[in-house]
Amino acid sequence: MTIYDVAARAGVGIATVSRALRGSAPVADATRAKVLAAVEELGFRPSHAGTSLAARTHAANGIVFPDLSGPYYAEVLLGYEETASRLGRSVLVLATHGRDDPVSSVRDLALRVDGLVLLGRTVPDHVIEELTAFGLPVVVVARPEVGAADSVRADGLSAARALGEHLAGHGVRRVAFLGAPEESPDVAERWRGVREGLGKHGIEPTVTPCLFDEASGTRVAAWLLAGEERPDALVCANDEIALGAILAAEEVGLRVGVDVAITGWDDVMAARHARPALTTVRQPMRTLGALAAEVLDQRITGHRTTPRHESLATDLVVRDSCGTHP
Amino acid sequence: MTIYDVAARAGVGIATVSRALRGSAPVADATRAKVLAAVEELGFRPSHAGTSLAARTHAANGIVFPDLSGPYYAEVLLGYEETASRLGRSVLVLATHGRDDPVSSVRDLALRVDGLVLLGRTVPDHVIEELTAFGLPVVVVARPEVGAADSVRADGLSAARALGEHLAGHGVRRVAFLGAPEESPDVAERWRGVREGLGKHGIEPTVTPCLFDEASGTRVAAWLLAGEERPDALVCANDEIALGAILAAEEVGLRVGVDVAITGWDDVMAARHARPALTTVRQPMRTLGALAAEVLDQRITGHRTTPRHESLATDLVVRDSCGTHP
DNA sequence: GCGTCCGTAGGAAGCGCTTTCATGTGATGA
DNA sequence: TCATCACATGAAAGCGCTTCCTACGGACGC
Incomplete structure (x- = not known):
């Protein structure tokens, strides 16, 4: 089930199918209708690898955790995934904890995403600099600003x-x-x-x-x-x-x-x-994740080229372990 | 930085570079050394999209959660990610919670992975059957057996x-x-x-x-x-x-x-x-995730073609909320 | 000494898509 | 009526990789 099948079925060329599907160039209404009908009938879904190769994009973001234990990280991931997928990107996760070669894992991940979020001390600074120098958008979360990477943190x-x-x-x-x-x-x-x-x-x-x-x-x-x-x-x-x-x-x-x-x-x-x-x-864990996804997206889409550094407020929650309150 | 650059540098053909790198066919030791040297010097890393397109594989697994809140899911994910990456696969996560069209999201995900783990009631049975019929290995976790999918659960x-x-x-x-x-x-x-x-x-x-x-x-x-x-x-x-x-x-x-x-x-x-x-x-949350990754891998690699259904034991943890114990 | 075979390597054909470039069509103005 | 132009479309050239098929030597057997 490829773009060729759709093209044949609709009686048009593959270029037209591509254009009709992604709206990258004008297509006559009648033609578009034919294409969409063929897509529907055949249940066509474009191959991700093909698209990714031709369009030089992955439609995916990475996120790297030191480890995933504890509610902290789960919440960040939740916020991140939600926003990333709303922006049309898949999410690849990587936990460096207990890994023999985190740097190499991160480099591998970098090859299959359009941008990367790094939490805390997952990799040394020079790796982040290497990635940004390579042109990959990077956002660090809960980590001091480094190089050209954007950053998102909670201000404690x-x-x-x-x-x-x-x-x-x-x-x-x-x-x-x-x-x-x-x-x-x-x-x-x-x-x-x-x-x-x-x-x-x-x-x-x-x-x-x-x-x-x-x-x-x-x-x-x-x-x-x-x-x-x-x-x-x-x-x-x-x-x-x-x-x-x-x-x-x-x-x-x-x-x-x-x-x-x-x-x-x-x-x-x-x-x-x-x-x-x-x-x-x-x-604000979830917000932290969501914000990271947004900041990253601006870079990926090219809507912003200068670093952005966000700091979110935190709240003191007074309960009883510090002493009794009237 | 492509395989062509490496081939030129090493003075060999791209086919030889590919063979030397993935060991898919014998390469003379001297030649392999030249290739590896060129790879090293150029810092070459194969494009994921190219590989994925040519080899018809993604080297990635998906995992679908209803939501990611709570320690339960974080632990499952941790076990899954750890094992999957040990098996050389990246992990794509998807949380269906709060999504307008979970089924479509899962179908999209299915297109970019070699196999999928579904937790709980994320999608209706017929979608799972559709996916397995399509030839995609699927493992369900904490969900009754369905169709040809493997299953992993905790026996309560x-x-x-x-x-x-x-x-x-x-x-x-x-x-x-x-x-x-x-x-x-x-x-x-x-x-x-x-x-x-x-x-x-x-x-x-x-x-x-x-x-x-x-x-x-x-x-x-x-x-x-x-x-x-x-x-x-x-x-x-x-x-x-x-x-x-x-x-x-x-x-x-x-x-x-x-x-x-x-x-x-x-x-x-x-x-x-x-x-x-x-x-x-x-x-045994983490084990649940790890086991799912393993079961999935067997299917992906073709080491197993018949469904496997695993059930893990759970433990009663007696504390004080049920009554005082001497 | 010649034919054969195996080990090694390169050429080239895809994989499924995007996009450039060229072409054809009907509509427009002179 | 003919040249011009905008628009729609198709052919084809990649994107970077894997792998089939073919070719080249050198070693071997007779």
């Missing part, structure tokens, strides 16, 4: 400041930040904001390195809470750490929200259902 | 029976099942198993229709718990409903696990962190 600074101030209002004195600010600019920003917010009230928080999963949260929190100078607030770099910390606090018999305040970041589903419910910061 | 029957018996052991008498068994065979299976498990102890549960989200869970549970014949156990078709039900119980001052038992299904992250922690059934 003001929410982090608000969180710091809010905690100060609860009367906390010894605040520990759990996470690794040096590993990610986003986390560094959170740390900075919290520090500023607390600083206004004369409180100087400390950083305790912690991996971004629940088990690490439990381990590090347990260690902190058993120490000499027990913190009265644990500000965690994400919700997983915070949920793990809540378990640790319960373990040693401390009341979360009373003896120790614990906060997270992301507002995953479990945050709302934890008891006490977790005070955290909500990120 | 024994876990559901175990759940029913466990609840009976807690001494519950009036059990309500929240969900819509008629809408999904998987849920029907859960209902059947629970009913059988309880039936052994002379308890006859009832079904209360409920959508599969948290808000519906809260609403339906609130209504049930305020009724005349207040149930002392709410068996929910998934964790979201159950988490919503916990909120409803708290709202009316009932102690979950004491005054009323509540159970879920899926073991999402929030289930573990809810208080009381949710008794639920764990599904």
Whole structure:
């Protein structure tokens, strides 16, 4: 079932079929009708490979995740896919996590898409520069601007400041930040904001390195809470750490929200259902994905040639784990 | 940068370059070395469209989700992507949720992949039959067997029976099942198993229709718990409903696990962190995805031509929401 | 020493589409 | 009435690759 069959059936040339189908050049109404009728009868759908080869386009976008675990990424993907497909593009996903050669995988992916979205620290900067230099539109999400690539991120600074101030209002004195600010600019920003917010009230928080999963949260929190100078607030770099910390606090018999305040970041589903419910910061995940797709599309279609850098607001979500509210 | 450039550089014909690169026919060692050197120097990577057109293959798999929300699907996708890429295939995702014409989207997708995985009720049976009749390998996940398609699912029957018996052991008498068994065979299976498990102890549960989200869970549970014949156990078709039900119980001052038992299904992250922690059934999500990729691959490569139907075991995860354990 | 065969390599024909270029048609103006 | 032109259309040339078919040597057997 090729364009030749359709052409034969409609009694026209293949060029006319192509033109009638994609409207790239005027076709007489009667002819177009014949072509469309033939297409309908034969159930013709153009071969993607043929189109892609001749038109030098893929009608597909890629998106690269460090891993896909957790609700964070699923939401981003959902927003991305929805918008991309509305713009007529398929979506190819790639998770670099646990892959032996992420760079090569990304390069391969780059060959079959018209543009690429990269989340976080999936590949080194020089690879991104290589891709953009090659002419491939690239959007980075949750990662600092790099080269000619566009960028989309959630601005955590003001929410982090608000969180710091809010905690100060609860009367906390010894605040520990759990996470690794040096590993990610986003986390560094959170740390900075919290520090500023607390600083206004004369409180100087400390950083305790912690991996971004629940088990690490439990381990590090347990260690902190058993120490000499027990913190009265644990500000965690994400919700997983915070949920793990809540378990640790319960373990040693401390009341979360009373003896120790614990906060997270992301507002995953479990945050709302934890008891006490977790005070955290909500990120517009789905919007992040949708925006990335849009920004990318502008580049692909050539509607824009200068880099665009978007920053979305985040919201402090106050619940009970930071202390009781009247 | 095409195969012609490489051929010229290496001083051979393009056919030889192709053979050297894909090993489809013997090439003298010296020649192969020259070709590989040229490829290396020129940084040549074969055009995907060209390959795909000539070789009549896409080196890509599709996966179709009803939607991507929730940890369930993210995990499936993760397992799928990991295995598919290990098998040398890219992954195209499609979420039918909120789409005006899912069938057409799936048909489009079918044109650019070598095989397709369909999750749940994304498209009607006749579309699947059409696709398989067309010769496209299809695997359905969490959906009853259909036509010539392979299938992969989690077997919930024994876990559901175990759940029913466990609840009976807690001494519950009036059990309500929240969900819509008629809408999904998987849920029907859960209902059947629970009913059988309880039936052994002379308890006859009832079904209360409920959508599969948290808000519906809260609403339906609130209504049930305020009724005349207040149930002392709410068996929910998934964790979201159950988490919503916990909120409803708290709202009316009932102690979950004491005054009323509540159970879920899926073991999402929030289930573990809810208080009381949710008794639920764990599904091997990631394995489900990985298995689907494998089953699909066998068909694509032609290693198997008869349908394969896999069923994975699920585990009852007993926590506190069904009652206190010593 | 000559014919045969195998291993190797190149030419060329597609794969299904888009697009350029050339052509034919009827309508228009002089 | 004839040249001109806009419009519609078809033929054909790619797009970059795979693979069939053919051809060329050199090694082998007789």
